[in-house]
Amino acid sequence: MSQSAKRIVLASRPVGEPKPSDFRLEDYAVPTPGEGQLLLRTIWLSLDPYMRGRMDDGPSYSAPVPIGGVMEGGTVCEVMASNNPGFAKGDIVLAHAGWQQYALSDGKGLRKIDPGVAPISTAVGVLGMPGMTAYTGLLEIGKPKPGETVVVAAASGAVGSAVGQIAKIKGARAVGIAGGKEKCDYVKNELGFDECLDHRDPDLAAKLKEACPKGIDVYFENVGGKVFEAVFPRLNDFARIPVCGLIADYSTIxxxxxxxxxxxxxxxxxxxxxxxxxxxxxxxxxxxxxxDFIREMPQWLREGKLKHREFVTEGIESAPNAFMGLLKGANFGKQLVRVAPDKA
Amino acid sequence: MSQSAKRIVLASRPVGEPKPSDFRLEDYAVPTPGEGQLLLRTIWLSLDPYMRGRMDDGPSYSAPVPIGGVMEGGTVCEVMASNNPGFAKGDIVLAHAGWQQYALSDGKGLRKIDPGVAPISTAVGVLGMPGMTAYTGLLEIGKPKPGETVVVAAASGAVGSAVGQIAKIKGARAVGIAGGKEKCDYVKNELGFDECLDHRDPDLAAKLKEACPKGIDVYFENVGGKVFEAVFPRLNDFARIPVCGLIADYSTIxxxxxxxxxxxxxxxxxxxxxxxxxxxxxxxxxxxxxxDFIREMPQWLREGKLKHREFVTEGIESAPNAFMGLLKGANFGKQLVRVAPDKA
Incomplete structure (x- = not known):
């Protein structure tokens, strides 16, 4: 007589863009933790472009999700029951529980979250993997110097918004690229980028040239496609191109x-x-x-140098559509699914 | 009544592969050094693939040779007359005197060569720009670790031969690619590479896979073309690709x-x-x-860990044909022109 829960599994491998029938909503029984295990209740599910890659079975840096397997994903969870001395009932943890309401864990790879530092959802956003992707790729590979020009696409998104703001903190000029006037206004006026261009603009290449009169020194590549085509001829000597994603190409190349x-x-x-x-x-x-990341980023947040925005859909059932939207830029800010309220 | 000398100028910009009529042999009067100047007599002229780029006027890291201008090139010269306190008659210097028998210099950029350390021709070869290209690109970008696999093409040439031997010194496995059995035998048997493949082999891709059973960790790119095509699918995760030349593509892409x-x-x-x-x-x-280069490389030479081979043509008139041959791999070792004997 166990309690029933819901999860999303991979129904079929997408050909090109994922479609609703590539996902399947399933009921399953909430599992009971065995020795050393914990039961996790998912509060926040993070949706990220890398997940498109896991739906394919080509060679990659990670194994694909098997057909019928639960879709992968980073989550913020509450520990509901624990047979593991490292965790107690009520702990909030960063986990990789996937697209489901409840999951078991042996505790490995979990990280406790202090709800006092920042809203717990930031653990999968600006203070989590997307923020760390921006921080490490920009600083370790991009190495922006004061006065240099840094270009990043998906500039209102979780990674891009952090890239541009960190570039500004380091004294560089930040030029964003985003989809539509509303996002561009936000990137320029709220996030403080020097410029933001609309990738739908048929004159993107000319506008980019204008926005980068001294060329491009760092291009943080997270989209590929037409943006890279526009950026490529404007790269300066000794330009650095950290490549962390190719969202525009995931379903085509x-x-x-x-x-x-x-x-x-x-x-x-x-x-x-x-x-x-x-x-x-x-x-x-x-x-x-x-x-370094977890020392500097919260400080920049507190100082108001680093802003972020969340784009939330409600309920695990919303995940497939939200994810398909993410791949098309339908989100405005870090894409999250609120799977359940903070308190059960 | 000045003495007459000979030089090679750029007659026209090549379309595709350079042809004899793109060069012109000219007579000119040996110049007289003015205040602060020296007169240089060229002994050795180095021919290098980068010169192909200087014959074009597209954007590059260096200005093109103007039409009618003397072809550029690194040289080993004797100071014949000096009005410059930094240099004395009889000094042997590394210069950039170009494809000509005599040249003036104001002393800037010249480096004195000690003929006691090694034959003076090595100053434009293994102890000069080609050796330094191999040393810096391999160690600073390629960073081979013991047990890793390093692949380099033009492996019997000035740069490639040093790349593979330095890789061996660092404990890596060295796989060369060269044109023809004679060069491959030399690379494997004389230079001590682990393997050497013939780029003319129609099965190059399959042979490369066999020669690199653990994949490729460093590909020192100095040729491009079909070699890169064969290498590309074999690159391992985290492979480093220093790119210093694309000789196979210079006349096509x-x-x-x-x-x-x-x-x-x-x-x-x-x-x-x-x-x-x-x-x-x-x-x-x-x-x-x-x-670091000038400390380590002569030591490796003396210890016999680093071997090199020169491919010499005689007389400034031979430079155009020798250069056209170099672009097709007709040389076997570092391509040099002996412009004049050591002693005038």
Whole structure:
């Protein structure tokens, strides 16, 4: 007579853009923790572009979600029951419980969250993986110097908004790219970027040239596609390009018949002649920077130098549509699913 | 009644591969040094792939050679007359006198060579720019670790031969690529690479896979073209790709109608998923490493850990053909022109 819960599983591997039938809502019995285990109740589920990659089974840095498996995802959870001496009932933890209401854990990889420091949802946002992605990629690979120009797309999103604001903190000029006037206004007026361009603008390339009169020194690559095409010719000598995502390409470049991008014939020559540095990374490559991150970022938040915005949908059932929207830029701020209220 | 000398000037900008009529042999009067100047007599002229770039007038890290201008090049010269207190008649210097028998200099950028350390020709070879290119790009960007696999093309040439031998000194596995059995035998048997493959082999991709059973951790890119195509799918996670030349592409990729290379649709995804690091460089970006270079390389030479080979043509008139041959891999070792005997 166990309690029933809901979860989202991968129904089929998407061909191109994911569609509703690639996901399936399932009922399941809330599990009972065994020896050393805890039962987690998911409060916040983070939706992030990397999840598109887990839906494919090509070679990648992580194993794919199996067909029928629960969709992966970072979560903020409450410990409901614990047979593990490291955690007590009522603890709030950062977990990787996936797209489901309840999950078991053996405690490995969990991190306790102090609800007194900041709203607990920030643990999967500006003070979590997206914030750390921005912090590490920008500072360790991008290395912006005062007066240099940093360009980042998805600038109202979780990673992009932090990239531009950290660039400003470091004395660089920040130029954002976002979808639509409302987001661009927010990026420029609220987040304090120097400029923000609309990627839907047919004159994006010309506008970008205008917004970056001294060229581009750091391009934080998290979207690919047309934005990269516009950025590529404007890269300065010795430009650094941290590559952490290609959201615009996730559902297209996997096809073998896709025409080659415009820059294809010149990228290697540009790397040589301009002495460019392209470097891919994922956040766990820079795990050693976590102590610096968790010291500096909350301080910048408190000082008002770092703002963030959340875009919340309600209920685990909303996750597939919210995720498909995220891939198209329908979110405005960090995409979260409120799976359950803070208190059960 | 001044003495007459010979020089090679750029007659026209090549379209594709340079041809003999792109160069012109000229007579000119040996100049007389003015105040603060010296007269240099060229003994050795170095021919290097980068010169192909200087023949074009597209954007690059250096100004192009003007039409009618003397072809550029590193040289080893004797000071024949000096009105400069820094240099005396008889000094042997490393200069950038170009493709000519005599040149004036104000002394700037000259470096005195001690003929007691090594044959003076090594100042434009293994102990000069090509050696320094190998040393800095491999150690500063490639960073080979013991047991890793380093691949380099043009492996019997000035840069490639040093790259593989330095990789071996650092405990890595060195796999060379060269043109033809004779060069491959030399690279493997004389230079001590673990393997050397013939880039003319139609099965290059399969052979490379076999020669690199644990994949490729460092690819020192100095050729581009088909070698890069074969290397690209074999790159390991976290592979480093120092890019210092694209000799196979110099005369082709400039064309806008060239079909996109095979890797075009997947290079950005590979950078992301494999966390690759592509970084272009030229030797002067790493000028601060010169003291280390000039301490370590002569020592490795003396210890027999670093071997080198010179490929010499005679007389300034031979430079155009020798250079055109170099671009096709006709040289076997560091390409030099002996412009004049050591003693005038």
């Amino acid at each position: 996997f096809g073998k018949d896709t025409p080659a991008p415009k820059w294809a014939n010149s990228i290697m020559r540009a790397i040589l002649v301009k002495r460019l540095n392209f470097r891919g990374f994922i956040v766990r490559d820079f795990a050693s920077m976590y102590p | 400039f064309g806008k109608d060239t079909p996109a290379p095979k890797w075009a649709n997947s290079i950005m995804r590979a950078i992301l998923v494999k966390r690759l690091n592509f970084r272009g460089f030229i030797v002067r970006d790493f000028a601060s490493m010169y003291p």
